Amino acid sequence: MLWAALLPQAESSISSQSTNDALHGAATWALQFTPRVAVIEASAVVLEVSASTRLFGGRRRLIQRVAEEVPDLGMNAPSWAPTSFAALGLSRIGTVNGLSRPLAAVVDALPLSALAATAAHEGMLARLGCRTLADVRKLPRGGVSRRFGAPMLAALDQAYGQRPDEHPWVLLPETFHARLELMSRVDLAAAMLFGARRLLLQLCGWLAARRCGVRAYTLSWCHDAMRSKTAGDGGALTIRTAETTRDLEHLSRLLAEHLAHVTLLAPVGELQLCADDVLPMEEKSAALLPDPGQSSESLNLVLERIAARLGPDNVLRPHLAEDHRMEWMVNWQPADTRPARRPAPPPNIPQPTFALPAPLRLAAKGNRPLYQGPLTLLSGPHRVEGGWWHRLPNGAGHAEEQTAVRDYYVALSEHAGVLWIYQTRLESEQAAWFLQGIFA
Numbered sequence: 001m002l003w004a005a006l007l008p009q010a011e012s013s014i015s016s017q018s019t020n021d022a023l024h025g026a027a028t029w030a031l032q033f034t035p036r037v038a039v040i041e042a043s044a045v046v047l048e049v050s051a052s053t054r055l056f057g058g059r060r061r062l063i064q065r066v067a068e069e070v071p072d073l074g075m076n077a078p079s080w081a082p083t084s085f086a087a088l089g090l091s092r093i094g095t096v097n098g099l100s101r102p103l104a105a106v107v108d109a110l111p112l113s114a115l116a117a118t119a120a121h122e123g124m125l126a127r128l129g130c131r132t133l134a135d136v137r138k139l140p141r142g143g144v145s146r147r148f149g150a151p152m153l154a155a156l157d158q159a160y161g162q163r164p165d166e167h168p169w170v171l172l173p174e175t176f177h178a179r180l181e182l183m184s185r186v187d188l189a190a191a192m193l194f195g196a197r198r199l200l201l202q203l204c205g206w207l208a209a210r211r212c213g214v215r216a217y218t219l220s221w222c223h224d225a226m227r228s229k230t231a232g233d234g235g236a237l238t239i240r241t242a243e244t245t246r247d248l249e250h251l252s253r254l255l256a257e258h259l260a261h262v263t264l265l266a267p268v269g270e271l272q273l274c275a276d277d278v279l280p281m282e283e284k285s286a287a288l289l290p291d292p293g294q295s296s297e298s299l300n301l302v303l304e305r306i307a308a309r310l311g312p313d314n315v316l317r318p319h320l321a322e323d324h325r326m327e328w329m330v331n332w333q334p335a336d337t338r339p340a341r342r343p344a345p346p347p348n349i350p351q352p353t354f355a356l357p358a359p360l361r362l363a364a365k366g367n368r369p370l371y372q373g374p375l376t377l378l379s380g381p382h383r384v385e386g387g388w389w390h391r392l393p394n395g396a397g398h399a400e401e402q403t404a405v406r407d408y409y410v411a412l413s414e415h416a417g418v419l420w421i422y423q424t425r426l427e428s429e430q431a432a433w434f435l436q437g438i439f440a
Helices: 016-030 059-073 084-094 103-108 124-126 133-136 139-149 150-159 189-210 248-259 301-310
Strands: 005-006 037-040 044-048 079-081 177-186 212-223 233-246 269-279 316-320 330-333 354-365 368-369 376-386 391-393 400-401 405-413 417-425 431-438
Touching: 005 059, 005 084, 016 037, 016 044, 016 059, 016 177, 037 084, 044 139, 059 189, 079 084, 084 150, 103 133, 133 150, 139 150, 177 189, 189 212, 189 248, 189 269, 212 248, 233 248, 233 405, 269 368, 354 417, 368 391, 376 417
Parallel strands: none
Antiparallel strands: 005 044, 005 079, 037 044, 177 269, 212 233, 212 269, 316 330, 354 368, 354 431, 376 405, 391 400, 405 417, 417 431
């Protein structure tokens, strides 16, 4: 199991209502990752995400994403552990990682205040010599149950993983309506964007959980009680998008542009966000190669995206060279490399579908090439000559000329199909046959 526990920040707990709003908002946001989300002890949100790690790119990426987004929700950094109460206890003492050590060692070190069940009897337990949960665990279970009640044993068993984590799960609401009490009154409309972004993050989590996007949403605000009679109770702003979306940055930028044209009639102390027009949204495929029917991007943009994912040296594209020798006719270069100029068209001779990495010398009988039996020449010869200018270093460190003088033929094999072979003369003036390609 992989549990995370989220506690509200101190500034999010200016009132019991603001604490409840923060917990409800964080729980709604967390439903995009897993349906196993709960509010426990009326003070924390816990979520179990072990079944969702692959969907979100693996455990590390999921943990990183949760850690990056929860501060914008008014929550402290999440704590991670194999059980919900262990994660909650770590969160209360400010420890993030409870996965690097055995579960028992992690829970043993927690103070009595880490769990509500033990914190309620902290004085009595301290008089018994208990300072940590490990000390409580050493007490006789029967005596603990009679003196402190069965709920304490149940909480300890859940923390140590000896009893399943059972919580009333938060249900995904059918509609979205969120509220935020601002820490201080704001006089400028642009200053509302900070709080509105928290509500938008909750909205995006709710939309992701429903596999939907929004076309219109309304941000409303309530004026401070100490306002003039002409100011009214508050105001509202409805934002409409051209396309169905749940992109946080796009929604935030759009809201900022509209708020720039709003003048507040009185200081604002509360924000509310409501989703007006919600539509199903097609999910983006996680496949490596995108479906061309669902994308209007050019081939170059697609190749750049794949190269960014796999590395430029792992995505190559062929560039036609001005060379009639088959092994030098095509150069494979990184996909983002562009040819310097348009090469000359290939020669008007047959070209095989598959080329061998290196020519394969064939046996011959009476100057007739053999490959899995005698070959029948269908067409040819096609003369290819060149490479006198091309030199490569050999094993001895000397430059070796790559001159090629070849007569190519299309040959038929009863067992291997249609082949691309050539005849050339070796340095010994002896004629030799080579197989270089296969036609589909």
